[in-house]
Amino acid sequence: MYQVITTISLWLIPMLLAFILVYGMYKKVQIYETFIDGARGGFATAIKIIPHLVAMMVAVTIFRQSGALQLFISWIQPVLQFFHIPGEIVPLTLLRPISGTGSLALMTDIIANYGPDSFLGRMASTIQGSTDTTLYVLTVYFGAVGIRNVLYAVKVGLWADLAGAAAAIFIVTIIF
Amino acid sequence: MINFIWLGLILSGIVVAAINGNIEVINEAAFEGAKTGVTISFGLISILAFWLGVMKIAEKAGLLKKMARLMRPLVRFLFPQVPPDHPAMGYILSNMTANLFGLGNAATPAGIKAMQELQKLNPNPEKASPAMCTLLAINTSSITLVPTTVIAIRMNYNSQNPVEIVGTTLFATVVSTVVAILLDRYYRNKWMKR
Numbered sequence: 001m002y003q004v005i006t007t008i009s010l011w012l013i014p015m016l017l018a019f020i021l022v023y024g025m026y027k028k029v030q031i032y033e034t035f036i037d038g039a040r041g042g043f044a045t046a047i048k049i050i051p052h053l054v055a056m057m058v059a060v061t062i063f064r065q066s067g068a069l070q071l072f073i074s075w076i077q078p079v080l081q082f083f084h085i086p087g088e089i090v091p092l093t094l095l096r097p098i099s100g101t102g103s104l105a106l107m108t109d110i111i112a113n114y115g116p117d118s119f120l121g122r123m124a125s126t127i128q129g130s131t132d133t134t135l136y137v138l139t140v141y142f143g144a145v146g147i148r149n150v151l152y153a154v155k156v157g158l159w160a161d162l163a164g165a166a167a168a169i170f171i172v173t174i175i176f
Numbered sequence: 177m178i179n180f181i182w183l184g185l186i187l188s189g190i191v192v193a194a195i196n197g198n199i200e201v202i203n204e205a206a207f208e209g210a211k212t213g214v215t216i217s218f219g220l221i222s223i224l225a226f227w228l229g230v231m232k233i234a235e236k237a238g239l240l241k242k243m244a245r246l247m248r249p250l251v252r253f254l255f256p257q258v259p260p261d262h263p264a265m266g267y268i269l270s271n272m273t274a275n276l277f278g279l280g281n282a283a284t285p286a287g288i289k290a291m292q293e294l295q296k297l298n299p300n301p302e303k304a305s306p307a308m309c310t311l312l313a314i315n316t317s318s319i320t321l322v323p324t325t326v327i328a329i330r331m332n333y334n335s336q337n338p339v340e341i342v343g344t345t346l347f348a349t350v351v352s353t354v355v356a357i358l359l360d361r362y363y364r365n366k367w368m369k370r
Contacts, residue, residue, distance in 0.1 A: 027237040038232025042225025054213035059185035061209030066189035116335035125341040129323030130348035134316040145295040149303040152363035157316035164352025
């Protein structure tokens with residue numbers, strides 16, 4: 001299982017890259033010019049993230065360095081230990097459906113403090129990568145067409161997030 | 177809700193620091209946090225530029241459309257109320273395909289267009305239709321093959337193997353999407369019976 005998953009992880013991106021380039025060439029796409037054209041959007045997207053990331057990193061850094069995070073974790077520690085969930089992961093799991101950039105900042109914080117290849121770093125990466133930001137998607141999509149009554153969509157999104165986080169914690173514990 | 181979380185994080189930090197008698201920590205933390213935010217964003221420029229470039233090639237080569245055609249039976253199963261030839265289907269498929277490749281920039285416009293098309297089929301324009309809820313369920317739990325942002329940050333922090341989390345992420349994302357689709361079905365049936 002470990003072998004299979006790490007092999008897929010290693011080969012997926014190189015193969016995808018090679019396939020897209022060869023297929024583009026075969027379809028007579030000007031691949032170099034097209035790449036430049038698409039890459040141009042990267043700068044604007046990264047710059048757009050700055051205000052979000054600054055806002056959330058300030059809050060997160062204050063929360064962590066003041067000792068409030070440790071206090072919070074020590075309160076819910078008994079419940080977490082029962083499920084074998086590391087305390088540092090909990091704020092990330094709670095924030096993931098609410099704010100994509102906020103949880104991205106939290107994940108970055110965990111990676112910066114424990115290292116990307118640590119157990120916590122891998123778990124945080126997996127949780128962050130596995131779902132989208134439910135409340136953001138809901139607001140943008142329904143907002144675009146003026147829907148006010150969203151039926152059961154919030155319920156479905158949040159339960160799915162919980163399932164995804166549980167699956168991420170489970171698989172990372174098994175594999176690494 | 178994000179407002180309360182933001183306020184909660186900052187306020188509880190200030191209160192705890194004040195009680196512990198080390199309020200000076202807050203001043204340092206605020207500026208350190210702001211600096212980290214900017215540094216991360218700049219680190220993201222390289223990987224975003226790269227993947228957006230690659231994905232543009234996939235789009236121009238018609239790869240996104242081709243993926244959409246392959247996934248047609250799946251979409252008929254997911255959206256039984258939408259006529260198979262309705263324009264909404266094309267946008268739904270582009271949206272799902274872009275999500276699969278971790279192309280948030282392409283997925284969101286396609287998803288919004290799909291919502292607008294679904295709205296034309298909707299008898300009550302202020303109330304979501306079941307098809308809209310299914311589209312939302314798929315998007316909030318979106319299956320992603322390449323979590324580009326996460327990989328970029330892992331590279332920034334000198335990971336020995338930045339892509340090693342692709343496999344575990346794929347597992348977790350498949351679980352959350354299957355749960356989302358099943359729950360959507362369950363609630364939809366319950367709602368239709370009413």
